Amino acid sequence: MSSGQTDETFVMDLDDTRNSKGHGFHCYKHDGVYLFVLPPEMLKGARPVDRINSIKEAELKDDDIIICAYPKCGTHWLWEVIEMLVSGTLQHQKDVKETRMMEFLAKDGIEAMPQPRVFNTHLPLRMLPKQVVEKKIKCIQIMRNPKDACVSFFNHLRDTNPPYNYEGDFVEFTEAFLSEKIPFGSYSTYLQSWKDEVAAAQGLPTLDMYYEDMKSDPVASVKEVARFLGLASTDKFCEDVADACSFKKMKKVDQEMKGGFPVKMWADGKGGTFYRKGEIGDWKNWFTVAQSERFDVTWNKKMKESGVKFTYTPV
Template identity: 30%
Template sequence: MEVVGVTLGDVTVEHKLFDGVNFPILCPGNVSDHLEKIRKLKYKESDVFIMSYPRSGTHWVREIVAMLLKGKAEYIVNDNIDFPLELLDIDTIEREASPRIFYSHMPFRFLPQDHIERNGKVIGCFRNPKDVITSSFHFLNNLITSNLNWDAFCDAALNGNVTYGSWFDWRDNWKTTLKQHAENPPLTVTYEDTSKDLRKQIGRIADYLEVTYTEALINDIAHMCEFKNMKAAKSRQKSDMMKRIDDGIHQLDGVELDNINENIVQNSVVRKGIVGDWKSIFTSDQIEKFNAMYRHRSIPDHQLEFKEYLED
């Protein structure tokens, strides 16, 4: 493991580089040792792992999963594990009562081996990477006091020099996962499909989880998980997650706290939730650079070839 930094205008963001992945600087201790503890976690049949590149609708899907497992359209409260799995300490993970609904932005290969070998439930979330980059920029900009440079951030994101690396690498890793587990593949959902037909995607998730449900339950969950309703409710609850970020930053050595927004806890992880927000910030040159990169790394005739992401 080594600590690497990328300069984004007046701000330098540090990561812990391990096995080709830029883990957040908040990852506990030595990344290798911490991930080994995660890999050794014991399987629990009701565990569900939601995997995604950051800002891809993870929290949205997590709420849907929680409601389906509970059989009731109620938001998650008193959430002790509302943080990426790889950033949680092992004691917190092991103390959590079942059903445990974890989320993670690291590659599938780092999940608990017992869960993988027993074909435990895993859901992968995808979103138009241009919207992902846009949302990531605004999220990071809310954590710091200096104005983050959009051009520098966009270039870093397209080149994979951001937290968790390249979206293309993450997608390709998921492609490998689907191939390796073809007999019992994880479920793949997209932000755009969920936005277009929420009820249908809730049904797909319910079928994958093998839970009993009624049309009335699907309708109730769809109402609660309409983005405007969820944002109104969850923005008040997500302060626990933001507090974890705030506490973690203040415990780091060498952090210039003058650059950290003192109102982190009041910020919300839930933002606009719209499809196509990238059009408000991407320049024509950036669109062309992205499209060229996407065409170069296309995977024809595969479910992860999202041609609509090339729209101008």
């Protein structure tokens, strides 16, 4: 993003994330994390930081469910699965998951959402409603290997409508991905924060899932989610949900019926979609051997004490 694309209304809120080539993101920094500056029609006259802070005070329902994930780790996919399990139907949601995204809704939007409610967020636990911990709201964290997540995030931001698009190349983006100067911060920091903040929450019901497990054995993953949520879903229904939420079918639904996003998401001529390939190991088509090795050195240094083990190639 060039500096000339900055909306003058938010100049005071923007932090400089640009690299030496002038490429960066339309973000401000809050509580140690870079966040997108929402467009005026979503801010509704409020300051970005005020909207984010309002989330902490939102009133939650005891049966609320929250999907917590770093961008491009399977949030859309898991959200659709849970919506079907909770509703007991195989009906796909017509809206995009951003209509249930806490950082877009803020306090008023969260509280106005009718039950049953399946929210999602890319924010760390400390920025979520205080009642997540107080009411022991069920949270599901879905994780994806960082190289595929990096590739997917790059393609997403490359195709996004200005000023939210990324104009740098993949090498530049990878450098940003490993740093903190990227929307929602670095993936490694996000994972470490999630682990530490859940541990401090004492008794918060959480389920950790992996994108690669959902891909390799979707039926088992759907059953695991149903058990965690305490739903009396039959084996047959879980199998049907897994089939209805296959990548091929979800991509078709995204192209043919999804709507509800309050602003224009994708740039003209880009053919943007939330579902690109959905493969395990597509990163090999993007990283050179040298780039992959450099990525590993930085990532492994940051994550050596995390205990998180990812799958990088199909089993």
